[in-house]
Amino acid sequence: MSAPAALETIAVALRRAQASCHDSAWTMPAAFYTDPAFLALERDTLFGREWLCVGRIEEVPEPGCHMAWRLGEEAIAIVHGQDGRIRALSNVCRHRGTLIVTGKGKGRRLTCPYHHWVYDLNGRLAAAPQMPQRPDFDAAACRLPEFPCETWMGFIFVNLDSDAAPLAPRLADLEPRVAPYHMEEMWLGHLDEEVWETNWKSLIENYMEAYHLTPLHRTTLNNLNPTGLARHVPAGEHWFGYEVGFPEDAPRMTRGHHDLSDTQAATCLMLMVGPGTGIGLAADYSSFLCLQPEGTDRVRFKSGLLFWGDAWPQDAVDRAIELFDATMAEDRMVLEPLMTGYRSAHHAPGPLAPAHLEGPILDLAQYVARQMTPALEAALDRQRP
Numbered sequence: 001m002s003a004p005a006a007l008e009t010i011a012v013a014l015r016r017a018q019a020s021c022h023d024s025a026w027t028m029p030a031a032f033y034t035d036p037a038f039l040a041l042e043r044d045t046l047f048g049r050e051w052l053c054v055g056r057i058e059e060v061p062e063p064g065c066h067m068a069w070r071l072g073e074e075a076i077a078i079v080h081g082q083d084g085r086i087r088a089l090s091n092v093c094r095h096r097g098t099l100i101v102t103g104k105g106k107g108r109r110l111t112c113p114y115h116h117w118v119y120d121l122n123g124r125l126a127a128a129p130q131m132p133q134r135p136d137f138d139a140a141a142c143r144l145p146e147f148p149c150e151t152w153m154g155f156i157f158v159n160l161d162s163d164a165a166p167l168a169p170r171l172a173d174l175e176p177r178v179a180p181y182h183m184e185e186m187w188l189g190h191l192d193e194e195v196w197e198t199n200w201k202s203l204i205e206n207y208m209e210a211y212h213l214t215p216l217h218r219t220t221l222n223n224l225n226p227t228g229l230a231r232h233v234p235a236g237e238h239w240f241g242y243e244v245g246f247p248e249d250a251p252r253m254t255r256g257h258h259d260l261s262d263t264q265a266a267t268c269l270m271l272m273v274g275p276g277t278g279i280g281l282a283a284d285y286s287s288f289l290c291l292q293p294e295g296t297d298r299v300r301f302k303s304g305l306l307f308w309g310d311a312w313p314q315d316a317v318d319r320a321i322e323l324f325d326a327t328m329a330e331d332r333m334v335l336e337p338l339m340t341g342y343r344s345a346h347h348a349p350g351p352l353a354p355a356h357l358e359g360p361i362l363d364l365a366q367y368v369a370r371q372m373t374p375a376l377e378a379a380l381d382r383q384r385p
């Protein structure tokens with residue numbers, strides 16, 4: 001399909017998705033997942049302007065701690081300042097542009113490895129060897145740019161758009177559902193980074209639908225969260241999700257925080273927050289994904305497990321990690337071949353299962369439509385003769 005035809009096809013499908021209800025929804029056309037021009041628009045519009053999770057506070061637990069992450073083409077240093085604030089600084093040295101920090105570390109300053117320019121934890125240039133010999137050298141002009149950064153439920157969110165509206169009000173309607181789990185008090189027991197050969201939206205769709213839980217994860221996740229216990233959750237403007245119950249005999253290590261009702265304690269709440277943050281909330285332990293598209297058929301993500309309370313012997317933590325890894329491996333087994341399916345001349349949109357099973361797939365299409373329609377229409381206008 002030519003590039004103009006692909007964008008037009010996607011625009012038509014997004015309009016149809018916006019007008020669709022869950023009982024009559026269809027999957028999106030292959031171009032939604034494979035078109036490079038649409039990915040470029042997603043990078044500008046979604047990943048360039050929306051709030052993106054970069055990890056957990058526990059990854060930079062104390063003043064002086066820092067970690068490197070990349071959002072699109074932007075290298076970011078997440079820094080826990082001496083004042084207790086967590087900041088997102090550009091990780092690009094103001095001298096010749098190499099990256100200042102890699103991985104995780106701790107120190108009172110950030111030192112570029114190349115010529116040892118030294119920045120304080122607020123991004124101010126504190127020292128630059130030999131540079132004061134240059135009469136016009138202005139250290140104040142060499143400050144690291146700072147991006148909007150907020151924490152929410154123990155997660156660190158960054159926005160590449162310096163004019164972004166604050167995150168917290170956007171999630172105010174979600175907060176009552178999420179707050180009783182007290183994720184901000186859970187502890188990080190597992191962290192991983194991976195790159196899968198699939199589209200970022202395919203990964204989200206998979207994370208957010210219960211239809212596959214029993215058939216694909218028959219001997220793994222199905223024991224905890226079977227398809228038959230799934231319910232759709234009506235979507236908010238900046239988030240969507242579903243719930244899936246735990247069978248009464250499911251092994252649970254703890255009932256979780258006392259703020260949780262019995263129903264909440266027996267239910268897993270699966271959420272997508274913005275374009276790149278997946279959270280699987282449960283009373284005893286929760287999972288999360290923070291993803292970044294690397295190409296139409298390549299997605300990089302951080303995943304982790306958060307545990308509640310101290311009733312967790314190491315072998316129980318290890319079992320939870322094994323289950324998570326096995327479940328993810330099963331997902332990967334179907335998500336990577338999906339890209340071959342999308343490239344087939346015989347691929348065609350198919351009917352979605354009812355809302356409690358695949359409702360969030362339509363919710364994702366509608367979220368993308370809400371966020372991207374102006375940019376998509378502008379791109380279509382530009383390509384019209």
Ligand code: FES
Pocket residue numbers: 093094095096097098112113114115116117
């Ligand atoms: S590139 Fe960082 S000090 Fe030279």
Ligand SMILES: [Fe+2]
Pocket residue numbers: 206207212213216217327331
């Ligand atoms: Fe899955």
